[in-house]
Amino acid sequence: MVMRPPLVNVMAKAAEKAAKGLVRDFGEVEHLQISRKGPADFVSTADFKAQAILREELGKARPNFGFLMEEDDNAPDTSGKSERWIVDPLDGTTNFLHGLPQWAISIAAEREGEIIAGLVFNPISNEMFWAEKGLGAYSNNQRLRVSARIDMSECLLATGLPFKGSRKNPLDVMKEVNAVTTRVAGIRRMGSAALDLAFVAAGRFDGYWESQLGVWDIAAGYILVKEAGGFISPLVAGKDPVKDTSIIATNAGIHDQLVKILRESKK
Numbered sequence: 001m002v003m004r005p006p007l008v009n010v011m012a013k014a015a016e017k018a019a020k021g022l023v024r025d026f027g028e029v030e031h032l033q034i035s036r037k038g039p040a041d042f043v044s045t046a047d048f049k050a051q052a053i054l055r056e057e058l059g060k061a062r063p064n065f066g067f068l069m070e071e072d073d074n075a076p077d078t079s080g081k082s083e084r085w086i087v088d089p090l091d092g093t094t095n096f097l098h099g100l101p102q103w104a105i106s107i108a109a110e111r112e113g114e115i116i117a118g119l120v121f122n123p124i125s126n127e128m129f130w131a132e133k134g135l136g137a138y139s140n141n142q143r144l145r146v147s148a149r150i151d152m153s154e155c156l157l158a159t160g161l162p163f164k165g166s167r168k169n170p171l172d173v174m175k176e177v178n179a180v181t182t183r184v185a186g187i188r189r190m191g192s193a194a195l196d197l198a199f200v201a202a203g204r205f206d207g208y209w210e211s212q213l214g215v216w217d218i219a220a221g222y223i224l225v226k227e228a229g230g231f232i233s234p235l236v237a238g239k240d241p242v243k244d245t246s247i248i249a250t251n252a253g254i255h256d257q258l259v260k261i262l263r264e265s266k267k
């Protein structure tokens, strides 16, 4: 039995409490697909309810932490505190809305601008991915290591694609996909950046890249990949992969190749 560090326990307890309502609401969503209006408002309510629970539980446990949370209307964290929680109460919203069980609660702890711990919880698969700086990455009690593949043609990658209302530039993304797709075994678009990064840490994906995200989508997954022995670079040279949400995350073997291919696709 792996002993989780105190900060991870705080995140785990808050995520488990928020997950109860999300799992119940997810069960309802499947029955709402038939309504013409669809479950968009219902899911938005579920998202906000989960965020309220997370804010309460994390705030009680660490009252001196600030917050950066997705559903705060993108309000920047103005607490000026040296430590803060970075939270996406429901990453993979569109999957949730369509009854696809690929969504997660994502919580990261940041200290002086550095991500020091993270947790990504998919309550449907009961997979709690967690990591703390210097202590490794885990899925429940299982230690995580990135894959060992070095031949790009054997690699399975993930990314995010533009959609109606997306901030992504379709031409840029299609250039990236076009540059990569014939060099690898496959590309998946799973719809949750947090779980995509967790899957890189678990060795299920050999790499993932995406840009124009929210910091809350990737902050926790960032440390999962780092603590599982993975490598992370910005999609655009000179940017910060987390703060500028422009991220390439891979195992050790293909990092330089994928960075080169993706950056050259933009020229």
Ligand code: LIP
Residues within 6 Å of the ligand: 070, 088, 090, 091, 092, 093, 094, 159, 160, 161, 166, 191, 192, 193, 194, 210, 213, 214, 217
């Ligand atoms: C989603 C990300 C996904 C991205 C979607 C969306 P949300 O986050 O996890 O990787 O492609 O556009 O941003 O909105 O479900 O929290």
